Amino acid sequence: MISSKKNEIIKKKLLLVEGADAMYFFIQALQVFSVNDVQVLDFGGITELTAYLKMLSNCNYSGSLTSISCGLI
Amino acid sequence: MYRLNRRIYMISKLSIEGFKGFERLDIPSLSRITLLGGHNNVGKTSILEALFLFHDRLNPQIFLRLFAWRGVGSIAFEPDSIWAPIFYNYDMDKKIEISAMINGIEEKMSLTFNPHYVPVVIPAKNMRPGFRPTQISTDQKVEPSFSLDIVYNSQKMKNQKIHLVIGLDGVGIQIDNTVIESRKATLLGARTAINPKEDAQKFGQLDILGKQDNIVEFLKIIEPNLKSLSSVSMGDASLIHGDIGLKRKIPVAYMGDGVSRLLSIILAIATTRNGIVMIDECENGVHYSVMPKIWEAIAKAAREYNCQVICTTHSYECLEAAIKGLSGELASDFSYIRIDRSNNKNVAKSFDHGMLKLAIDTNMEVR
Secondary structure (H helix, E strand, O other): OOOOOOEOEOOOEEEEEOOHHHHHHHHHHHHHOOOOOEEEEEOOOHHHHHHHHHHHOOOOEOOOOOEEEEEOO | OOOOOOOOOOEEEEEEEEEOOEEEEEEOOOOOEEEEEOOOOOOHHHHHHHHHHHHOOOOOOHHHHHHHHOOOOOOOOOHHHHOHHHEHHHOOOOOEEEEEEEOOEEEEEEEEEEEEEOOOOOOOOOOOOOOOOOOOOOOOOOOOEEEEEEEEEOOOOOOEEEEEEEEOOEEEEEEEEOOOOOOOEEEEOOOOOOOHHHHHHHHHHHHHOOOHHHHHHHHOOOOOOOOEEEEEEEOOEEEEEEEOOOOOOEEHHHHOHHHHHHHHHHHHHHOOOOOEEEEOOOOOOOOHHHHHHHHHHHHHHHHHOOOEEEEEOOOHHHHHHHHHHOOHHHHHHEEEEEEEEEOOEEEEEEEEHHHHHHHHHOOEOOO
16 A cells, blocks of 8 residues: 655654665664664665755755765665 | 747745735745645735735725635724734734835835825715715815825836725725736635636637637647537526537536636636736646646646746645646746745745656655
């Protein structure tokens, strides 16, 4: 069943990763190490990262972001 | 057929201060087709109302229409009921300022409440419409009244002054000095039902000029079987009928809400040439599957009639449909503005077609 829930930035720390595989890896890894204040988002392809960051700055977020990191596997 | 007219009337920037829920809002970029989104009560409809007020300032009914569009049938006849709702925090001691960058030049309007307005006309006794009064009392005094003083600076004339007056006889307008601008504005409210009679009148205006076939071409985008439209007298009103290849013509209202809604929108655009059309909750009454074609028709009509179209939406499907329907050269005509409220400040975030497409492709919440 396809979820209709949309992505919103809900945590202060953001980890941007490339692709669904990387996204699920980091979500699992953060859970294993009980890291609860980091949100993982898939930015698509590396060529879109700049555009993605610009788009992200216009999107919903509750509270203020304190850090954005990029994760690679 | 879909020409990009060189002489474009375009509002490219808008600032609103002290109006309704906006202490201040700056929208740095508007396009030919602009879609406004955001949470409930963030002020999307208020932006359309500010734009309409900016254009329709010579209409003494303007504030009554603002209430009508919101579904309010009647209000108390006093400034606190008629005018206070448009002021930020209902504070009529403050000033409202609306400024727009139009074709690169700033035009500005300010509104202030004047509780001591003195009318320039002293009414004579026994006034009858169409007849010159024969007497006036020598002890006649001018009764102070309430007014909303509008000062407007445009390209054609600085310091135009207009007073919207609440007097003993009703709501009126007193003009100190102004120029009549030729820019039209039309607002299709969210709560305003499709009005077949009004649509028939607009269609009639185009029919007189021989422009009715253009409307058929736009409607064919969602109803390919449509061959022609005509206005048919039905009792004391006219209804637009369409030929879709059946044995007889049928009222457009019978063809489905999508066709009726698109017809209302296209007629609004076609009769607001060189002006601005505002559509509140543009997705109302339209199935999501035809929404991309609705957008395509709106964008092509806006180019054809040299119109700027500003819409509001709550719907993610409407955003998806805009991306899908406004492809190719139409994409450059479009932008999406998300209105956000954070720390009690209103902020406008602008997405062009590419940025909104990326947001939708990555499933980001952008409403």
